[in-house]
Amino acid sequence: MTFLKKLIAALALVPALVLASEGGPSLDHAPDRTKDLAALQNGAKLFVNYCLNCHSASAMRYNRLKDIGLTEEQIRNNLLFASDKVGDLMKVAMQPKDAKVWFGAAPPDLSVIARAKSSEAGSGADWLYTYLRTFYKDDSRPTGWNNLVFPNVGMPHVMWELQGINSAKFVEEKDPHEAGKTIHKFEGFEQVKPGKMTKTEYDNAVADLVGYLEWMGEPAQNTRKRLGVWVLLYLGIFAVLAWRLNASYWKDVK
Numbered sequence: 001m002t003f004l005k006k007l008i009a010a011l012a013l014v015p016a017l018v019l020a021s022e023g024g025p026s027l028d029h030a031p032d033r034t035k036d037l038a039a040l041q042n043g044a045k046l047f048v049n050y051c052l053n054c055h056s057a058s059a060m061r062y063n064r065l066k067d068i069g070l071t072e073e074q075i076r077n078n079l080l081f082a083s084d085k086v087g088d089l090m091k092v093a094m095q096p097k098d099a100k101v102w103f104g105a106a107p108p109d110l111s112v113i114a115r116a117k118s119s120e121a122g123s124g125a126d127w128l129y130t131y132l133r134t135f136y137k138d139d140s141r142p143t144g145w146n147n148l149v150f151p152n153v154g155m156p157h158v159m160w161e162l163q164g165i166n167s168a169k170f171v172e173e174k175d176p177h178e179a180g181k182t183i184h185k186f187e188g189f190e191q192v193k194p195g196k197m198t199k200t201e202y203d204n205a206v207a208d209l210v211g212y213l214e215w216m217g218e219p220a221q222n223t224r225k226r227l228g229v230w231v232l233l234y235l236g237i238f239a240v241l242a243w244r245l246n247a248s249y250w251k252d253v254k
Contacts, residue, residue: 040211062086114128165191
């Protein structure tokens, strides 16, 4: 029994050891904005202005934005490109072959990106929230940008005017897992040029954008959760009635 307990404890540590060996940064917790209509509307605006130029969301139609409180007129006047219609899918004109030449790979579709990025290290929302806030200037990269969460990423920092330009500070240390090898340890960011937003304002904007991406992955998620609560209440009441009915049915049986 003692051996079995030790084996279970060792297996429980495996995911943590794997993550530690990767040396990736810890993910910041993303605020939940999926129920805040104003935040979702702002996130939709940021998505159209900064993401939809390269990334499509081919599983989402513009008119679905009415679910977050926007009217068809607001969608048409503020969120559509000239040739798009309210009922169109959120697609981009850029061809995959051109994107591969410019960025090294075609930008992924973002319809369910918040769900796709979920892992043992955190939720997909946490990954996106940390990723969009950890770009830094790196002249060795083709785009001039790098990212702490996604090293050597092909995507440039499209929101740099809002956040500003940051440089990353690294120090070299001996690798504790391999003798004779050194690793670059992240020490922090240093702002080179301020952006249009303060750090707090930019973090809030990213939280709105991530909230929208999370909502877009499943627009009916809040309805599903509300229905789930009522279903569980119904099952609980039904279980009590079934229990008492069973007791009444068998009370005279000895």
